[in-house]
Amino acid sequence: MESVGNLLLGFSVALTPGNLFWCFVGTFLGTVVGILPGLGPAATIAMLLPLTFKMDHTGAIIMLAGIYYGSKYGGSTTSILLNVPGESASVVTCLDGYQMARQGRAGPALGISAIASFVAGTVGVLGLMLVAPPLARFALRFGPPEYFALMALGLAMVVFLAGKSMIKGLLAMLVGLWLAGVGTDLFTAESRFTFGHMELLDGIDFVVVSIGIFAVAEVMINMESRGGTELFKIPKGLRNLMPTLQDLKDCRFAFLNGSIVGFLIGVLPGAGSTISSFLSYGVEKAFSRHPEKFGTGVIEGVAAPEGANNSDIGGSMVPLLTLGIPGSNTTAILLAALILWGFKPGPLLIQDNPGMFWGLVASMYIGNIMLLVLNLPLVPLFAQILRVPYFVLYPGILGISIVGVYSVSNSLFDVWLLGLFGLLGYAMRKLDFPAAPLVLGMVLGDGMERALRQSLMMSEGHLSILVSRPLSASMLILALLIVIMPMVNKVRSFKMKAVEQEV
């Protein structure tokens, strides 16, 4: 009952004309920022921060949060239409989203992405409202061994991303882990694998690798034949551009899976929406009745990760608001904003500023509805991008790729790396190496190495610390089961075939 009363207070704050306006501005800007590569939510919030000093602080946090979750709605658009992941959390969406676009189902993919974002985003806010304080305390129990186990669980998803050959999937993942280690070692400041290039001391940015091996490689594949391969069919009529009832039915579990996985991973500081999107994709494939179809344009393969990276927002607000711990670049800037405005994020924030906290929670419900209303009508418009002739589209994709990579750190060296990773991605495609495990390894590599080394420092070199704590032990066992199960199934089916042949 107390939550209902608090929420009513929140709505009384969020529904004032001023706060509604700022909520709309934030969600609209977020959508634009999410669609266009080169300007992420963190940079946008940082740029707008000085403008908020003279604003009402509740209106300001409502607007900045709107940019944050609005960008997740828009992030899937270029992944689905152009195979260009604008941010790390959208990489998984490329796997099935782009394949759907190739089959003429870009509209349903964009539509289901908006609907999944709405459902999971709302569940995430519900979670933030109901279970924020106890979950935040639980998240604090995560030490380096638990984080290592979580990363191992994330890496176990390679089983679902490997495609035809597990060996090739594992090799790609290991190359990704190696790429994550390029640069200066955080513990000893020693440089690793920099080949004498100063530019590599900071490491290789994830965006450079993912745009190279997805977008540039895709363009190269399509350049193989004159006129490009025949990709982009767009059915006529609004009805064909929206998800059908059957699509929605197929995505029931994906909505639930994305909502829960996204929220739980979001609560863990530092875990990030990329892990949640990979995990939810893996869970979806593991429980699917047709796992073999994943990667060929399955609508659940879009709904689950898109839901997860939106539900993650509600989760990430839990440690930010209740403990003052930011879990990502964007939440770190939101934390800075709260402190600059004079708030003290932590256990007393809700008690001391109920209007601001509950106003923000209520505005997130309203913002999610605004985003759905904003995004669904835009689906047919976005789908028309695919009508652009290929000889305009491909230079355009290459241009967007260069802008996206250059704007990460204004470095031409990164653009050279883009070309290199484009060639690597092309070679991987030709040799049947899956790209997603490489990206998975790269995303998790840094955090995994740090967590492992911290764990071993804590235990003075004893690996037993990883299995002696219940939480980490159970996650490691789960990861092991995920890796072993397909092998057991393979051996079993091999035996069955042998028996059948004997008979």
Added chain:
Amino acid sequence: MATHDNEEILTGICLGAFGAYVAFEAFELPYVSEYGPGPGFFPLWIGIGVTLLSLVLVFANFFAVAADESREHQSRLAIGRALVGWSGLILAISLLHWLGFGLSLALLTVFLILALERRPLWTALSVAFGLALGFHVIFVLALGLSLPSGPWGF
């Protein structure tokens, strides 16, 4: 008759060499530091892992009973076209510093349309102009991003 998949074997050998290189380089870095595992710890095991898996890839294909017939043999012409397109991209990247983003993108567009698509020059020029202008308006003027600029300021 037993046949080997030479493409796979060659890939395995290249990856094995890469894994050995990573392990060798990591071996030169401290395996243990005063704070616990050193900077060579993680890459060493990655290098060993890549080498071992590459060996599995090589042996699995070397002793394969038959090559995978479902796999398409790659057309050299198709790969050549893709590599020509990639060379155009690399050329455009190398010109970014001198000519700026707008002109480099325009030249890349003209190159791709003329060399790969064999379309008329006026089509290439108009698409190049439209793309360069569109990128400048959206990213530089509207979003305020700083992109590499040539001597003429764009």
